[in-house]
Amino acid sequence: MDALQKESISTQPTLNEGDSVRNQTPDLEKQSTKQTAETSEPTKELFPETDLSLGLVGWDGQDDPNNPQNFPANKKWSLLALISVMTLISPLASSMFSPAISYVAMEFGVMDQTILSFSVSIYILGYAFGPLLLAPLSEVYGRRVVLSGANWFFVVWQIGCALANSIETLIICRLFAGIGGSGCLTLGAGVIADLFPREQRGMATSVWAMGPLIGPVIGPIAGGFLGQEAGWRWVFWLLLIVGGVVSFGVEVLNKETYADVLIRWKTEKLAKETGRTDLRSAYDTNKESVGLTQTLVQSFKRPLLLFVKSPIVFLLCVYMSFIYGLLYLFFTTIPSVFTQKYGFSVGLSGLAYLGIGFGFIGGLAMIAFTNDRLVMAATAKNGGKFEPEMRLPTMIIFACILPISFFWYGWSADKHVFWIVPIIGMFPFGVGMMGVYMPIQTYIIDCYPKYAASANATLTATRSLVGALLPLAGPKMFDTLGLGWGNSLLGFLALAFIPIPILFIKYGKVIREKWPVDLDGKKA
Template sequence: MTTADHSSRESVAETLATKIETNVNIDPSVEEKNIESPSPTPTKRYPETDLDSGLVGWDGQDDPENPQNFSAAKKWGLLSLVSAITFVSPLASSMFSPAVSFVGEELDVTNETILSFSVSIYLLGYACGPLLLAPLSEIYGRRIVLSGANWFLVIWQIGCALAPNIETLIICRLFAGMGGSGPLTLGAGAIADLFPIEQRGLATSLWSLGPLIGPCVGPLAGGFMGETIGWRWVFWVLLILGAVVSLGIEFLNQETYAIVLIRRKTERLSKELGRSDLRSAYTPNQEKNPSLGQMLKHGLKRPVKLYFKSPIVALLSTYIAFVYGLLYLFFTTISDVFKTTYGWSTGISGLAYLGIGFGFLFGVTVNALTNDRILMKLTARNGGRHLPEMRLPTMIFYACFIPASFFWYGWSADKAVFWIVPIIGMAPFGFGLMGVYLPVQTYVIDCYPAYAASANATLTTVRSLVGALIPLAGPKLFDSLGLGWGNSLLGFIALAFVPVPILFTRYGQRIREKFPVDLD
């Protein structure tokens, strides 16, 4: 990286940080809660072993077994493993969307809504899977649950590739989506396990590249495959790619969830020392040796409890769900627009997704460079006291870009303006989506680090449910209103949501403090 590039990036971060600092309204009178794991004294970040009190924790603050103390190379390496499969999973969500017309021809399906559903049904699996996988990871640990979910994703690609009819394809896609939700759900937990608050913005940005860029790369490759070697090869390729990555995870991944690690340590020490009174310092008040049924019942309640008892998380989930639904509305309509309006082939039409993809890359770069820096500036301004709401002010800036895309793309495509114009018009949406999505993702990790997987399951379930259903309305919407007014309607709705981040920034802390949620 040149000195000029570095200075330019520093300037971007400083400018954005200054704008945010002058507009954010943080109430310094409220003490922050639930940011770090419980600690026996105010000066200690991690609970330590105290056998006299019957508590089992870490062997000192620098215990090398504590994932927070892993070397930087090991931390980023473990996150890279999760990120790799997190790329494969969303890739499978949209890779065959440009080739869906070939599916209709071979399986004799003419209903456009059914064909769109065969694409979006994958997201219904995303909506169901996290509600089970997140609690399981908080009982058995991240590693085993992630591995199981990965292989579940891989196996169902076989069913998709061999599907004799549309019904079988839809069912197999549903189950594949349930397995594919594993890395999307557990990645947030891994970030909370491994990284301190001041590094989570960058970690979340890098991990989130997969969920947001995968769906853009998918149609690009899937369009050419569907046109040349057949739509079934889309799933064979996903099978091979998913199996290779999953195999690598089996050999290289390791457990990172502190509560599970200390629980195992407690059980080991109880046997070695012959003491039945030992208990984990992370859950000292938990019932001794709770049954699997009790743990599972309690764990399954967490994502639901968080959604219905935390208004701020419910509002953020709804906002992200709406924006995410618009993304998949793009995915299910772009290919047809460029084939009918510009006469592109199925393979070439996949290139149209690059507009959103470049927007994603630019958005994640800016967010990675500025998110943690802004957080640290606001923390210093607040007397060194961190608040999760310090992640949210940047949303105000990014939200303004989202509606612009619909007016730009919609009318340029409607009037058949030169093809590069509507493609460029999709870039602001990708940029804005990253800037809205990433702060919310990091916000819930900061709020609930011990149960980050369950908190993220709430976001994933709601956004995936909406993302699966909104695209079904796309064909009728554009048939009735046309590309210009149809996209303008979506643009006006997105415009109405722009003030929402201001509400989150100004009143999010008060709402969260007024409605605390006990997830222990």
Template sequence: MTSSLDRQKSSSNLSTLNGEDGSHVQPDLEKQATKHTTEEPTPAAPKFLETDLSRGIVGWDSQDDPQNPQNFAASKKWALLALISAFTFISPLASSMFSPAVVYMGAEFHETNETILAFSVSIFLIGYTIGPLLLAPLSEIYGRRVVLSGANWFFVVWQIGCALSKNIQTLIVCRLFAGMGGSACITLGAGVVADLFPTELRGRATSIWSMGPLIGPVAGPIAGGFLGEEVSWQWVFWVLLIASGAMQLGIEVLNKETYAPVLIRWKTAKLSKELDRTDLQSAYDIDREPLSNAQVLKRSLIRPALLLCKSPIVLLLSTYMALVYGLLYLFFTTISDVFTRTYGFTVGLSGLAYLGIGLGFFVGLMIIALTNDRIVKKLTAQNGGKFEPEMRLPTMIMFACILPISFFWYGWTADKHVFWIVPIIGMFPFGVGMMGVFMPIQTYIIDCYPAYAASANAALTATRSLVGAFLPLAGSPMFESLGLGWGNSLLGFLALAFVPIPIIFTKFGKQIRERWPVDLEDKRK
């Protein structure tokens, strides 16, 4: 009896809940936890401090518990983020790496339909639409690590199917499944950022994690063009298999679980067994309606759709991101053709034309990484020390204005056959603007829904991937009808029409968010 009581005293498992910024905040338990009981009628009866564990609640041992991912050493946090970011580069690389080599695949399979050939490339993004809606909720039930690991290996295996395909139908199916697996790192990265980093570091962390989804599609055509030209189109997938397999082996060895509710659930199960107690409950499940695994899964799966349908902020920002992402892939439909036909580049060299956008991505990344968190700290101080997620958005206004420049610059210089370096430089503003739009939106969504950051990011990813998959299919007919100059100008005017969105949300975002709140929690008892 004494041994059991001592164990209860030493395990002061203080319950921890998510604060407004997603960090794990220690509640004030002094008012409710310090109780002295005295047995009657003996006045000298022993006294003890009632702890959370004695009441059947399991949480972190303290605010400084080293098992809490928010308290991991800085080196460990950045190393975990780097692992996920590395695979987040490889997966989007696969989305566009095949693009320059598709002509060689078409010749081998005797496929001349341009729409089918384009669809064999963009089908990967349909996998990006389906995958996040399944994987994000699963990660909030079973944890980030197991879901990320399973999905990454799923992506790796389907590269073999792509490389060994004997017809275009098989290739399309294999690319669809590869896209579903490859979406995990893009989807769950937002959750890992919320798990590990406090508000004041999320801008920098999101900048690092966002490099892959934005730079990967640009680097892909450069490598894919030379591989298709010098070796064969199948080697695009063999290279992806080798790179992704090696990277996932490293992730398998070094990755750790970071989702706090799952870690506390594991701790609860362990203590229940060690202490032989059946009354222990996770601090994250207090006062919640007991649900079966099937009910939990059902409610988790509808969260991304719930956000899109009930939150005007998520819907409009998802739409804006989808438009910009679709414009990126419309760029991709013309670049290779323009530089091979108009400027006489080989297929391999035409991939180098993507460097204009790539350099813009890098510059935009540096600007956001160096300024976003500083601006948030300054605005928080001016707001009496109270942080608001909308403080992420003011920088978007400038970048949204920069983004449309490229369509007029690139479109008309390519249309008039100006020296080849000029249209390449013309793509630079788009890269800067796109990075400056994407990263504040992603960080803003993480700050708004830290406990369900993966599901919130799934809504963003699914929407933009759907548009990125189908919009480029209309690219060739549009440019054939309007020409490069007016076709790109139309896209530029469309991008200009969306410039007021960041202005509206910077000014009225808080009122909109508070007027239409979305309850993502499970029902209470």
């Protein structure tokens, strides 16, 4: 991580005019775990200041109003809300189509259930590829332009989906729509790191994460009724309209928040005004000028480097992918269970997702209002020294809650218990998944604030790959084992994974410190 992104407490001395930024700020990769403090007051980023005598261009003081972390609170939350709205619409598209798949099967004459399931899950496969491209680009060209491009790419491909005349065309169009739709999911983590100090990131991440978890629940409800009354093509026309309106709003109201890009623009402007050719951004820690091609190559390598060279990121990716796979295996059974076993219409079957949806909301509220407070209390108890692993202890509780749903829902549906019972049985999984998902997401942002987009891309790509492919095995598994034992198998797997959060909490810091990753392309 960049040497100039070090997080420090508010009592940290600022850089005086004429002082060298390089001398004042040690490399974060070496010092991320050596921050000391004499107070537990909220943190403040240490920002590099302009020092023209050394040819360095930074912020105009620690309170520079152009610095995104110094934006007024209402502006910060408004920018986050803008991105969060699109973050709701994109995941909505992932599942909104699923209840209407039977109408597609009839129109195109497709009887293969694996192909039909793939036409739904292929959208999530787009989430696996998109972040690996968009996150690095945002760390070179900035968040705003990359997010806008991704949003419009998502919108345009809805037209292809709506006009598709074969299942093959529909699958291809949904893949590209998923790639565009991954923009808001990928860059939101970066925007949070850009705007918020760490004591506010838990709440900010909770707001932003509502979309990826609630969208797939709302989608089947809306898609079921819309597909039944207006036809499956209107699912995509509606996504086109809503997505277009929100994308236009993002285009007009969104602001650039990435500090590296903002200071680069400032450097270019000052160089033009003063005629000096020796000026460089204080965020550029490379002494030698690096070309655009080399910068892009290094940016594209970051998500892969994190996955391969950081054991803690790799393990978190595996754990989150497992939980995400369970979610989508859960989703594969809901439409058939409530239409075939309980006689629901296609539209009404979507309402069954409310059980897991209310669980998401409950878990989200718990994390939003406790995570930051617990972290601040742990920091104070630790002598004012913050460690990212302080985000993780609550995961143990939620990991224990999560498996309950598989036994409750699976056996109540298998024995045809009154329909409200299996719906209520989904609630614990929603609570548990949110309680696991949110701390991991915020932990990654805290560990890699400058490259939060790339770090989040690693998480998003791996979990989306599993979420897209694993459900394809769902129908055969449940046909073989039945609802009771099929869900029980998932429940036993979830129980087996309960010790994983304990290992993260106990050994996470040791692993993170022992295997640091050079994300700037420099030798430590």
